[in-house]
Amino acid sequence: MKVIIFWLVLLILCIGIELATMGLTTIWFAGGALVAIFAAVLGAPIWLQAVLFIVVSLLLLYFTRPIAVKYFNKDRVKTNVESMVGRQAIVISEIDNLQGIGQVTVGGQEWSARSAADPVKIEVGAVVTVIAINGVKLIVREEQLQNTKQAADAAADTAGTV
Numbered sequence: 001m002k003v004i005i006f007w008l009v010l011l012i013l014c015i016g017i018e019l020a021t022m023g024l025t026t027i028w029f030a031g032g033a034l035v036a037i038f039a040a041v042l043g044a045p046i047w048l049q050a051v052l053f054i055v056v057s058l059l060l061l062y063f064t065r066p067i068a069v070k071y072f073n074k075d076r077v078k079t080n081v082e083s084m085v086g087r088q089a090i091v092i093s094e095i096d097n098l099q100g101i102g103q104v105t106v107g108g109q110e111w112s113a114r115s116a117a118d119p120v121k122i123e124v125g126a127v128v129t130v131i132a133i134n135g136v137k138l139i140v141r142e143e144q145l146q147n148t149k150q151a152a153d154a155a156a157d158t159a160g161t162v
Contacts, residue, residue, distance in 0.1 A: 010033045026050045028058075087106055097114050097120075114139055
């Protein structure tokens with residue numbers, strides 16, 4: 001009877017932690033504890049209950065966690081910072097890693113920025129892509145398409161003045 005109470009307390013504790021955190025971490029062990037309770041009710045030895053608890057918990061964790069994480073996170077909204085990666089930004093203050101300066105604007109918000117390549121300076125007005133975040137700074141790479149467009153515009157301006 002004491003063993004059944006132990007497994008029941010463990011089951012309730014795992015469910016309580018899962019409800020409090022919603023991290024999909026302890027629910028698998030709650031399943032293992034439930035199987036151990038059934039084994040205890042049927043009179044299985046304690047070592048078998050413990051083995052069943054461990055095996056069932058690990059099997060549930062291994063086989064169902066990836067599916068559950070995918071299902072529960074499909075509607076998850078990215079936070080402000082997470083949503084920055086992959087977005088385009090406009091340089092509003094020259095980016096120079098050597099001097100430690102540079103700012104971009106993304107979606108109307110100003111961010112400190114650094115170039116992904118150290119020796120590269122990125123001029124004001126250039127379009128860049130956010131490739132990572134380091135602390136509170138966006139790590140950016142200059143858009144090659146923008147450079148091509150700027151070169152074509154410059155060539156057209158030169159041709160127009162001749």
